[in-house]
Amino acid sequence: MRLRNVKNAKEIVGNSSYVINNPMEYKGKYNKLFNNGNPICLEIGMGKGDFIINMAIKYPNINFMGIEKYQSILVRAIEKLGDLELSNLKLICMDARDLDSVFSKEIDTIYLNFSDPWPKTRHAKRRLTSSTFLPIYDKVFKSTKRIVQKTDNTGLFEFSIVSLSNYGYIINNVSLDLHSTEMDNVMTEYERKFSSKGVKINYLEAIKK
Amino acid sequence: MRLRNVKNAKEIVGNSSYVINNPMEYKGKYNKLFNNGNPICLEIGMGKGDFIINMAIKYPNINFMGIEKYQSILVRAIEKLGDLELSNLKLICMDARDLDSVFSKEIDTIYLNFSDPWPKTRHAKRRLTSSTFLPIYDKVFKSTKRIVQKTDNTGLFEFSIVSLSNYGYIINNVSLDLHSTEMDNVMTEYERKFSSKGVKINYLEAIKK
Numbered sequence: 001m002r003l004r005n006v007k008n009a010k011e012i013v014g015n016s017s018y019v020i021n022n023p024m025e026y027k028g029k030y031n032k033l034f035n036n037g038n039p040i041c042l043e044i045g046m047g048k049g050d051f052i053i054n055m056a057i058k059y060p061n062i063n064f065m066g067i068e069k070y071q072s073i074l075v076r077a078i079e080k081l082g083d084l085e086l087s088n089l090k091l092i093c094m095d096a097r098d099l100d101s102v103f104s105k106e107i108d109t110i111y112l113n114f115s116d117p118w119p120k121t122r123h124a125k126r127r128l129t130s131s132t133f134l135p136i137y138d139k140v141f142k143s144t145k146r147i148v149q150k151t152d153n154t155g156l157f158e159f160s161i162v163s164l165s166n167y168g169y170i171i172n173n174v175s176l177d178l179h180s181t182e183m184d185n186v187m188t189e190y191e192r193k194f195s196s197k198g199v200k201i202n203y204l205e206a207i208k209k
Numbered sequence: 210m211r212l213r214n215v216k217n218a219k220e221i222v223g224n225s226s227y228v229i230n231n232p233m234e235y236k237g238k239y240n241k242l243f244n245n246g247n248p249i250c251l252e253i254g255m256g257k258g259d260f261i262i263n264m265a266i267k268y269p270n271i272n273f274m275g276i277e278k279y280q281s282i283l284v285r286a287i288e289k290l291g292d293l294e295l296s297n298l299k300l301i302c303m304d305a306r307d308l309d310s311v312f313s314k315e316i317d318t319i320y321l322n323f324s325d326p327w328p329k330t331r332h333a334k335r336r337l338t339s340s341t342f343l344p345i346y347d348k349v350f351k352s353t354k355r356i357v358q359k360t361d362n363t364g365l366f367e368f369s370i371v372s373l374s375n376y377g378y379i380i381n382n383v384s385l386d387l388h389s390t391e392m393d394n395v396m397t398e399y400e401r402k403f404s405s406k407g408v409k410i411n412y413l414e415a416i417k418k
Contacts, residue, residue, distance in 0.1 A: 158383045161370065165380040172375070174367045176385065176411075202385075 028104040039108035049077025056089035103140035117156035129160035145208040169206035237313040248317035258286025265298035312349035326365035338369040354417040378415035387412040
């Protein structure tokens, strides 16, 4: 995603009621923060927030958390939220590598939408479905581990199937053309743009017990 | 595949030295038939034989067996073989449902090339990667189970990933566009025809220990 410098990004992020600025304090206690026992679903790399915001609106009985590495992108999601009051949505500006410092056995589903494909083989370990990240995810999942991925990048998709499968995940659902199915699908901004150009969206759901 | 009535098919199949007409007699003893301890790889639905014949030529230290349900198709492979003398190739006219009557713990790899996709949901059990067939394959594999599939049919490919994964297979290698990779690939007649028209070939290798 193109990074654009946003004036006052730090201030906007710091002042938003959606953003948790001291996330380590809530480790293992996010259900208390949400004040309910509903499932907590996490999007890693939420970007400008279209997916996680619309999921939070569509499913009020699920708690959604979005993490994003860059403040300058997170601020776009905050702007989109505007006056919306969604009690089931929280955002954190953080790196996915630190997930297990921030969460502990409390996540139901991890969403990976159009993650950076890191196409060069020497960067494979940076892909969010690589063996760098899967052990970290293990620590934050509550019980059954569930990863849902969408991508238009064939290389990343092939890599994910093999990596998840070798790590003990069962590939429970696959589509090589998500928009041709009748599956419930909340689109990201990127997805709307590229699928309108005829790009096919790959989808998988992987489960590990 | 289009079935064309072939005159004398029964006679040609019956007289070919490549065809085993009494396969049940060799159950568990195919290495004796080949007179060596080399791995035995099996193609289910070998059609007109391009793949299995060229594999047998390319890999003389592997034994290849092809099964085909229809005599009228098998006869085309026999015609192709002509005067070729391949001691590492045998063919059987049979239905895949009977595999465990004919083989026992002796197959290293099963190849499924451009199998009938049976696109209707009510026919899903007829697909060669369905739960109808996976338990049968279990009985014929020697030790590590290895299934290699190629198909241009997206629905069959998606189904296979999910079915194999749920049955305990690890999806060890995947390509959504086999011909764009540098993987070693012996083509079928169908594959040559359709890939020349720009159709992408899906590929997977699944392993179960």
